[in-house]
């Protein structure tokens with residue numbers, strides 16, 4: 001695919017088919033993401049991918065957590081909505097409103113259910129960083145994550161980056177063999193989009209003038 005086509009076609013998919021992604025394709029996607037820039041080429045990222053039996057266990061744990069109404073306890077604190085700028089808070093509100101309107105359900109039950117079942121994804125990617133970092137590696141990891149999603153899209157594989165995937169790190173750590181000195185920062189679900197209206201939802205973006213300043 002052309003670069004712009006890859007960028008424009010990538011969007012968050014929230015319901016995947018059960019079709020597996022071949023290991024060689026997963027390796028290729030991560031290899032491409034490794035071309036991402038990082039502070040002094042520090043390459044701070046570690047990548048763990050859950051498929052098969054490991055993924056099955058993770059999904060079972062999530063079902064149990066939801067049953068018991070356990071609150072997420074991520075390695076990277078979520079903070080409060082008011083930690084976001086007012087503009088971002090408005091964007092988040094608009095996004096949730098748009099999802100509700102699109103799905104014709106103010107309670108967005110299907111959207112929430114798909115989160116709970118980890119989007120039925122056949123592969124979950126976990127991105128970790130060594131503990132005690134300055135904050136700058138988060139920038140590197142974000143770039144890495146996007147490169148990974150674009151590399152996936154280029155291979156016809158859909159994705160969603162989601163907090164949902166990393167909200168119970170204590171349970172993930174032993175299953176993925178993540179050492180204690182690494183933080184599980186972010187998760188990305190990969191797979192092939194299922195036939196589901198939720199996958200056709202398109203999120204909006206601010207007008208360019210609101211985010212771009214060019215001084216001459």
Ligand SMILES: Cc1cc2nc3c(=O)[nH]c(=O)nc-3n(C[C@H](O)[C@H](O)[C@H](O)COP(=O)(O)O)c2cc1C
Pocket residue numbers: 010011012013014095115160161162163164165202203
């Ligand atoms: C850091 C981060 C966390 C996210 N967490 C979730 C999540 O837990 N559940 C979810 O459904 N979507 C989640 N998303 C997806 C965003 O809602 C989505 O990227 C945004 O609305 C823009 O839409 P698009 O990805 O389709 O372009 C997350 C995205 C990012 C970057």
